[in-house]
Amino acid sequence: MDLKQLGEFGLIRRISREFSVPAGVTGIGDDCAVLPQQDGLSTLVTTDMLVEGTHFLSSDISPYRLGWKSAAVNISDIAAMGGAPRGSFLAFALPKGLDSTWTDEFVRGYKEASLLSGTPLLGGDTTASPDRISICVTVIGDCPSGREVRRSGARTGDLVCVTGALGDSAGGLRVILDGIPRSADEEALVDRHYRPVPKVAEGQAIAKAGASAMMDISDGIGSDLQHILDASGVGAEIDCKAIPTSAQLRRCAGRHGWDTEALAIDGGEDYELLFTIDPAAVDSPAFPCHVIGRIVDGDSVTWLHSASGRHQGYKHF
Amino acid sequence: MDLKQLGEFGLIRRISREFSVPAGVTGIGDDCAVLPQQDGLSTLVTTDMLVEGTHFLSSDISPYRLGWKSAAVNISDIAAMGGAPRGSFLAFALPKGLDSTWTDEFVRGYKEASLLSGTPLLGGDTTASPDRISICVTVIGDCPSGREVRRSGARTGDLVCVTGALGDSAGGLRVILDGIPRSADEEALVDRHYRPVPKVAEGQAIAKAGASAMMDISDGIGSDLQHILDASGVGAEIDCKAIPTSAQLRRCAGRHGWDTEALAIDGGEDYELLFTIDPAAVDSPAFPCHVIGRIVDGDSVTWLHSASGRHQGYKHF
Numbered sequence: 001m002d003l004k005q006l007g008e009f010g011l012i013r014r015i016s017r018e019f020s021v022p023a024g025v026t027g028i029g030d031d032c033a034v035l036p037q038q039d040g041l042s043t044l045v046t047t048d049m050l051v052e053g054t055h056f057l058s059s060d061i062s063p064y065r066l067g068w069k070s071a072a073v074n075i076s077d078i079a080a081m082g083g084a085p086r087g088s089f090l091a092f093a094l095p096k097g098l099d100s101t102w103t104d105e106f107v108r109g110y111k112e113a114s115l116l117s118g119t120p121l122l123g124g125d126t127t128a129s130p131d132r133i134s135i136c137v138t139v140i141g142d143c144p145s146g147r148e149v150r151r152s153g154a155r156t157g158d159l160v161c162v163t164g165a166l167g168d169s170a171g172g173l174r175v176i177l178d179g180i181p182r183s184a185d186e187e188a189l190v191d192r193h194y195r196p197v198p199k200v201a202e203g204q205a206i207a208k209a210g211a212s213a214m215m216d217i218s219d220g221i222g223s224d225l226q227h228i229l230d231a232s233g234v235g236a237e238i239d240c241k242a243i244p245t246s247a248q249l250r251r252c253a254g255r256h257g258w259d260t261e262a263l264a265i266d267g268g269e270d271y272e273l274l275f276t277i278d279p280a281a282v283d284s285p286a287f288p289c290h291v292i293g294r295i296v297d298g299d300s301v302t303w304l305h306s307a308s309g310r311h312q313g314y315k316h317f
Numbered sequence: 318m319d320l321k322q323l324g325e326f327g328l329i330r331r332i333s334r335e336f337s338v339p340a341g342v343t344g345i346g347d348d349c350a351v352l353p354q355q356d357g358l359s360t361l362v363t364t365d366m367l368v369e370g371t372h373f374l375s376s377d378i379s380p381y382r383l384g385w386k387s388a389a390v391n392i393s394d395i396a397a398m399g400g401a402p403r404g405s406f407l408a409f410a411l412p413k414g415l416d417s418t419w420t421d422e423f424v425r426g427y428k429e430a431s432l433l434s435g436t437p438l439l440g441g442d443t444t445a446s447p448d449r450i451s452i453c454v455t456v457i458g459d460c461p462s463g464r465e466v467r468r469s470g471a472r473t474g475d476l477v478c479v480t481g482a483l484g485d486s487a488g489g490l491r492v493i494l495d496g497i498p499r500s501a502d503e504e505a506l507v508d509r510h511y512r513p514v515p516k517v518a519e520g521q522a523i524a525k526a527g528a529s530a531m532m533d534i535s536d537g538i539g540s541d542l543q544h545i546l547d548a549s550g551v552g553a554e555i556d557c558k559a560i561p562t563s564a565q566l567r568r569c570a571g572r573h574g575w576d577t578e579a580l581a582i583d584g585g586e587d588y589e590l591l592f593t594i595d596p597a598a599v600d601s602p603a604f605p606c607h608v609i610g611r612i613v614d615g616d617s618v619t620w621l622h623s624a625s626g627r628h629q630g631y632k633h634f
Binding site: 005025049053091140 | 451
């Protein structure tokens with residue numbers, strides 16, 4: 001069986017069943033691994049690989065933006081559990097002929113995204129690649145033990161919420177791929193695609209408010225929400241009309257004939273937080289909170305008021 | 318300036334000067350980053366990238382051996398600071414057409430190397446690559462705060478020691494690359510090349526004994542020792558005749574006309590530990606200890622009784 005047949009999640013299951021995990025430790029299957037320490041804090045760890053030709057094309061993304069994104073998406077995984085990032089580790093394989101201005105610009109973007117949450121670069125690895133650029137970023141963080149918000153805690157009756165507008169990043173990608181001329185609206189979407197902002201303070205506030213489950217939206221809620229449902233053993237009803245979208249996205253959709261709902265649900269990489277929480281906790285929340293549905297008995301999503309029916313996220317294999 | 322001119326260490330310096338590191342934290346420049354916790358332990362973190370075509374050829378190394386090596390070399394970095402590994406994170410980018418038996422075999426080797434030190438796999442990332450396999454492993458561990466052994470503590474008068482025979486891995490690589498027919502001796506060297514054993518218990522015992530500086534030997538002592546000297550601001554005299562080599566290596570060297578000393582000094586990937594320690598601490602050591610020289614005032618290595626003069630390690634760019 002090749003990996004395309006096995007699929008990303010099939011492969012992860014196949015690997016994770018080979019390893020037993022110490023008591024109290026959360027291993028594979030959430031945004032971060034969680035390792036309780038002895039001082040009331042838990043260490044959070046996340047890692048991500050980006051490969052030229054799969055995740056980016058050097059002709060399409062500047063090293064500055066790539067650096068930004070590499071840091072941001074991993075810091076976002078710490079945010080998605082309600083943690084505080086403590087440091088990042090940057091490993092990359094680079095072609096020997098690459099000019100050092102490329103790495104300077106990459107590091108400039110990486111640094112700017114890291115400084116938004118005060119995350120220092122603490123280590124890494126630099127090595128040569130025969131051709132393509134590969135980047136692997138690891139971020140460690142911590143949070144009070146027991147307060148880390150997993151994917152598995154959603155309960156029937158909880159609200160399903162997101163921290164902000166969805167679909168902008170996917171809209172930005174359409175602008176890039178279709179070579180659409182850019183007014184301020186299109187530029188704003190492209191910037192959201194290239195420079196996502198990890199919701200670190202928001203994630204900590206949501207965790208403090210007692211969210212039952214949380215993750216960041218990397219593949220699109222069409223598939224990301226299903227991870228929460230699978231881990232929690234519940235279903236959800238989502239009101240497609242309640243999903244927040246930006247004025248820029250709606251204007252661009254009108255201008256270029258896009259399906260806003262499809263971009264908001266199936267489009268990934270917004271890095272907003274998706275969370276479930278008791279209705280009483282969002283009466284006057286101290287964090288951005290758009291209610292888009294609720295958790296119900298079941299095992300899948302019912303999309304209410306949807307024009308386009310069932311939705312799928314991005315498949316890696 | 319391209320990266321070949323800048324060099325690996327030039328690039329690292331260029332990146333690390335961009336980031337400030339919180340007080341008490343050790344960032345770039347040692348085997349691991351060191352983050353003190355509040356409970357008297359320090360968290361250690363190390364990460365390494367392996368790319369097909371630079372670090373391995375799929376035609377030359379089985380997925381089982383590659384999996385072993387990927388885990389072992391990172392666990393070795395934790396050992397090199399005297400720490401206990403707590404968990405590993407495996408990110409890889411794989412071509413879509415790769416058969417799942419490849420990942421099964423890779424994971425089998427990874428698991429066997431991990432189990433030597435009881436290190437669980439706690440997370441990672443699996444993604445598609447257009448062609449080459451890229452692997453990035455991160456290992457976290459811990460050690461009592463202040464007992465982590467850095468590269469920077471060597472003092473004039475300390476002994477320079479290694480935990481075991483050097484050059485076997487480089488000899489094994491010669492066997493592979495030159496297609497040399499294999500008797501038991503050659504097989505043993507090839508196995509040392511493909512299945513290095515991280516010296517975790519040894520590293521902890523050496524740390525407990527008060528070693529002043531330590532690192533694992535990945536590039537060969539010819540260049541690795543210089544890292545300790547640079548970090549510590551000292552020099553060293555090494556007695557080339559005191560460098561331990563295995564009987565297998567010496568027999569193979571005789572058989573195939575190899576320069577044993579060059580393999581032992583310039584050959585990397587033995588993953589023995591190189592450490593400096595007060596002479597009084599090695600009277601009856603509770604760890605493997607071969608004294609190969611001593612730390613002196615200065616800034617470089619003097620190779621005594623050497624047939625081949627000054628030595629260089631492997632350059633990544």
